[in-house]
Amino acid sequence: EVQLVQSGAEVKKPGESLKISCKGSGYSFTDYWIGWVRQMPGKGLEWMGIIYPGDSDTRYTPSLQGQVTISADMSMTTVYLQWSSLRASDTAMYYCARVYGSGPINQAPAYWGQGTLVTVSS
Amino acid sequence: EIVMTQSPATLSVSPGERVTLSCRASQSVGSNLAWFRQKPGQAPRLLIYGASTRATGIPARVSGSGSGTEFTLTISSLQSEDFALYYCQHYNNWPLWTFGQGTTVEIK
Numbered sequence: 001e002v003q004l005v006q007s008g009a010e011v012k013k014p015g016e017s018l019k020i021s022c023k024g025s026g027y028s029f030t031d032y033w034i035g036w037v038r039q040m041p042g043k044g045l046e047w048m049g050i051i052y053p054g055d056s057d058t059r060y061t062p063s064l065q066g067q068v069t070i071s072a073d074m075s076m077t078t079v080y081l082q083w084s085s086l087r088a089s090d091t092a093m094y095y096c097a098r099v100y101g102s103g104p105i106n107q108a109p110a111y112w113g114q115g116t117l118v119t120v121s122s
Numbered sequence: 123e124i125v126m127t128q129s130p131a132t133l134s135v136s137p138g139e140r141v142t143l144s145c146r147a148s149q150s151v152g153s154n155l156a157w158f159r160q161k162p163g164q165a166p167r168l169l170i171y172g173a174s175t176r177a178t179g180i181p182a183r184v185s186g187s188g189s190g191t192e193f194t195l196t197i198s199s200l201q202s203e204d205f206a207l208y209y210c211q212h213y214n215n216w217p218l219w220t221f222g223q224g225t226t227v228e229i230k
Contacts, residue, residue, distance in 0.1 A: 037166075044209065044221055044222075044223050044224055045158075045166065045209055045211070045221040046221070047217075047219045047220070047221075050216065059216055059217055060217065061217050062217060095165050095166070097166075099213075100168075100171060105216050106154060106213050106214060106215060106216060107171075107213060108154075108156040108168060108171035108172070108177075108211075108213055109156070109168065109211075109213070110168045110171070110177060111168075112165040112166055112167070112168075113165065114165055115165050
C-alpha cells in the first residue's frame with residue numbers, strides 16, 4: 001500500500017527556518033515524481049514544486065522559485081520542504097503528493113500525505 | 123498560466139439527486155485533467171484522472187467527461203460522503219499545473 005506520512009504541525013516565528021518532511025512507503029521511492037501543495041487558510045490548492053527522487057531533478061512553480069527548497073533523501077525515502085526565513089504569509093497547510101505512475105512528470109497526483117500545518121506568528 | 127474556472131461555486135442538492143460540476147480551462151489541456159474531493163480537515167482525494175478514468179476505489183456513480191477546455195464531473199446519486207469540496211486540476215505541462223477554485227456540494 002502506498003503511503004505518504006508527513007511530519008507534525010509546526011509553530012514558528014517570522015524569520016525562523018523550517019524543514020518539514022514526507023516519508024514514502026509501499027512503492028519504489030526513486031521512480032515517482034512527488035511534490036508539495038500549499039493550502040492557505042480558507043483558500044484553494046496551489047502547487048509549489050516537485051522532485052524526482054531518483055536523480056533529484058527539482059522543479060518549482062515560478063512564483064515560488066527561491067522562496068523554498070525541495071529535496072529528497074533516498075536512503076530515508078523522504079522528501080523535504082524547507083524555508084530559510086519564514087514569513088507570516090507562509091502560514092498554511094502543506095501537502096505532499098505523488099503522481100500516479102512512474103516516469104513522466106505530467107501525471108495526476110494520486111497519493112497524498114495527511115498534511116502538515118505550519119503557523120508563523122510573532 | 124492556464125486558468126481553471128469551476129462552476130458553480132456552490133451546489134445545494136438533496137441526497138439521491140444527480141449533480142454535475144463544470145471545469146473550464148483557459149486553453150486546451152487535452153485530457154490531462156483530474157478531479158479531487160476534499161472534506162474538512164482532510165487531504166484531497168483523487169477521484170478522476172485523464173478526464174474520465176476513475177481512480178482506485180471510486181464508485182461507478184462518479185464519472186468524468188470532456189477534453190480540451192471543457193470538463194464535467196457527474197455524481198449520479200449523491201451519498202452522504204459526496205457532500206464536500208471538489209477541485210479540478212490540469213497537469214498538462216509542469217510548471218503550469220493549476221487547480222480550479224473549487225465547487226462546494228452542500229446538503230439542501
